Amino acid sequence: MKKILNNPADYVDEMLDGMIAAHPDIYAQPSPRVVSRAGGATQGKVGIVTGGGSGHLPIFTGYVGKGLLDAAAIGDVFASPSAEQMAESMRQAHGGAGVLRLYGNYGGDVMNFDMAGETVELEDDIASTTVLLADDVVSAPPEEAEKRRGVAGMVYAFKIAGAKAEEMADLETVTAVAQKTADACRSIGMALTPCTVPQAGKPTFELGENEMEMGMGIHGEPGIWRDALKQADAITDEMIERLTADMPLASGDHVSILVNSLGATPPEELYIMYRRAKARLEGAGVSIVSPLVGRYATSMEMTGATVTLCKLDDEMEALLKAPCHCAYWTVG
């Protein structure tokens, strides 16, 4: 294992300490593994929390900020936070108008966040709702879409629901907008090299020198096929085709696209992919709105990329363009 760290057991806590020290105007850590906005909850506003394992920055904690999330609970690398930490994140996010739990569909996270919701309802009288991201089209067929894992589509849900909450909409309305966004996102990933979980010390999978895997999940979950590395256009074409097969697009549709690095893939290669994706989508008469290209949801040093499409209606488009500010993403 070749990583810049001290003790692997301190990896997450030292990362959080550093992140908050670097951006004290944006983030605070009111209790261990709970990150909130520096100014705390906004009174009267619906709080939005997320949570999940470390190792995916800017997801999850990175997107705490104005116009985005109010708090996040963070676990060990690729491991769920505890229900207690999730409950505390909800208390930190609560401004008197209830809390939306908005996160990815992973078994441990779901159990713990449901538990946390019951705890704060019983103990603090906080009303809460849940919206799960399940945007990875490879992780289950369309007829079992509710079993799909949540990946980079989360970024759109954070942004759009965050903007709605900032308008002081009520919990039911913010939840509905978040669900609409989750339902409108489709993602697919591909990987070239693995990452190593610090406390495990070994790569999460092995791939041959000239091999790629299409459809791989962000924790190295198996994909659809593994074969010789293809050219960028062919890779991008297949990803776009698989996404649009799952969520057909019509001429005139407005779509945002996120071409995301899993960590080690450089912006140069993402732009080569974006160029092709744009041509394909526009060739089909689809309008691209607010494209995102860069590191938005990673797996530490994994090499590879994900592509997410988010099909927008007028409300979602306006909310996507509304102001937001965190260390990784500023609009307006």
Place this chain on the structure above:
Amino acid sequence: MGFASSDLAAAAERVARKAETVADELNVQDGKLGDGDLGITVSKGWREAASVDLPDDLGRAFLELSKAFQRVSPSSYGTLVATGLMAAAKATKGRKEAGWDEIGPILVQARDAMMARGKGELGQKSVLDMVDALAAAADGLDTPAPLLKAIDTAATECLDAFRDKPNGLGRARMFGEKSIGLDDPGMLAARRMIDGLLDR
């Protein structure tokens, strides 16, 4: 006469002591069908639960036990135990005492909450079947000695009834036919917790 927060604290203490001594056994059993850390989950969870000062309000006391598990055992089994304790917290909220005859209905509520949380069904050879069997055994009993005797017998019968079936839930499900003949680790952990209650 029923049970109060102080009875709960004493019971948690007995179970925590037992959990410590059976941690290795549960790790080994779990290692045959999972990742081999169930003994750690159970012993850490009960150690934390037993260390908490419980309030007089019985509902709050169950909630504190639940939170102790949430704090130190984020694994799926730890969360299921916390879920069961949370169901008990809801059932006894705002009261200083509950009747022994409420144990049966509380176990039913715990079972249902655990099934919903774990997305599991009865008959899949999991701790859910054990809670179901205990609930049935406790039904209608309103004094502690017969109640404990009934759940003790039910726990043994439940293990016997499921031993030769395959696991159908969670990670153990992946082992399919290989799980036949093995006690489900989660059911066995519940059995050992009952041993603790009985000071065995």
